[in-house]
Amino acid sequence: MSSPVYFELSWSILSTIGLITFFIALMVAGIVRLTTISLIPIIVSAACAVSNGLCYYAFYADNPKNSRAVAAAFADIFWFIQEAGLSMYSYQILAKVLNRKQRTVFMSLFWSCIVVIFGCRMTILVSRVTEIENTEQTLQSRINKLHMAYFIMIAVVETISAFFLIRTFAKAKRASVAIQSWTARGLFELLSRSAEIRLATLCPIGITRAITYSFQATAQAATDTASQLDRFVYTLECLFPMIMIVDVLASKLTYSRTVISNSDRSRTRSRGGPADVPNSGIEVEFSVRTDFEPSKRGNSGKSQGIRLSSRETTSEETIPVASHGADVGHSANCHV
Structure with missing residues (x-):
């Protein structure tokens, strides 16, 4: 056969x-x-x-x-x-x-x-x-x-x-x-x-x-x-x-968006004005360090946190969470 x-x-x-x-x-x-x-x-x-x-x-x-x-x-x-x-x-x-x-x-x-x-x-x-x-x-x-x-x-x-x-x-x-x-x-x-x-x-x-x-x-x-x-x-x-x-x-995309968002926020603050955001609500971000970003000396022992920021005001609140330098970062931007 x-x-x-x-x-x-x-x-x-x-x-x-x-x-x-x-x-x-x-x-x-x-x-x-x-x-x-x-x-x-x-x-x-x-x-x-x-x-x-x-x-x-x-x-x-x-x-x-x-x-x-x-x-x-x-x-x-x-x-x-x-x-x-x-x-x-x-x-x-x-x-x-x-x-x-x-x-x-x-x-x-x-x-x-x-x-x-x-x-x-x-x-x-x-x-x-x-x-x-x-x-x-x-x-x-x-x-x-x-x-x-x-x-x-x-x-x-x-x-x-x-x-x-x-x-x-x-x-x-x-x-x-x-x-x-x-x-x-x-x-x-x-x-x-x-x-x-x-x-x-x-x-x-x-x-x-x-x-x-x-x-x-x-x-x-x-x-x-x-x-x-x-x-x-x-x-x-x-x-x-x-x-x-x-x-x-998805981790790469989320990291890229976070970098762009933080860069825009930093430029806005350096000009002395509030962040230009079109919608009202609460933005929630939680993440760990990604491997797409080179490690920086002196920051390995720092903990990252969950940031709650109101889009109606410029106030922010950070909730610390443990970070152990994960190779891939996972984050979510949530609007309610």
Whole structure:
């Protein structure tokens, strides 16, 4: 029986998605500058493209047994980079935003889970290579159980990250009376713009994969409804770097607007007049230092705050919040 054509299988589409997001992430990195944050979607997308291509070579193409075993091993390694790497974006933000005690708790939980995830994936790798080398030995049941533990731990990592991200957002929300008085529509706009909420959407993807993969009957094949659902959820996982890219671009845009706004305000004050603003209301800004702005010596120990400024007057009130020099800044300009 001849091998199926590559682009007739879903693995080719998933690999193509990874390849496209890889080049998009490269272009975005060229726009905003290459940093640790902007590097994560590049690495994750590249791992997605390579792992799915190797999956076809190992499990569908008619290749020598040893070559298939090597391809399967490298596919598992790149899958680990892709799936565990998605949580590294949240990690990079939280490691800079959380205070010392919270950061210690978060890092301990995060890296403990990553070690378990790595152990599960390496055991899956060994089991798959053994099964390919010895076709008479069926280890699919063991591989399924290992995958269940693997995805459950990924879901735990993403749940932990989501908890700290949403908790950080909730603190900023409670700190502002203006935000608390928003309508439902205004609150939805804030949530949709918040990197914390966008990143927390990765949590249900991990939980769903932990459930759907338990019904896998055949190695790397969607043969029933549950396995097809798992393939669909994995497709969402492959597309998730696009959310990271949007977040990086949104941070760059917000930072640029903040710089322009502060520059205009400074010029207006230097002329001795009030700021020229067309609308009345309250402006709320909360942010952490972005990586798009070079660090200034002597300012690393200063804390930033939430600024409440009335557009009807020139008065301002600043609510201090902790700042730990995050690589990407997240801010919102809210008018009520």
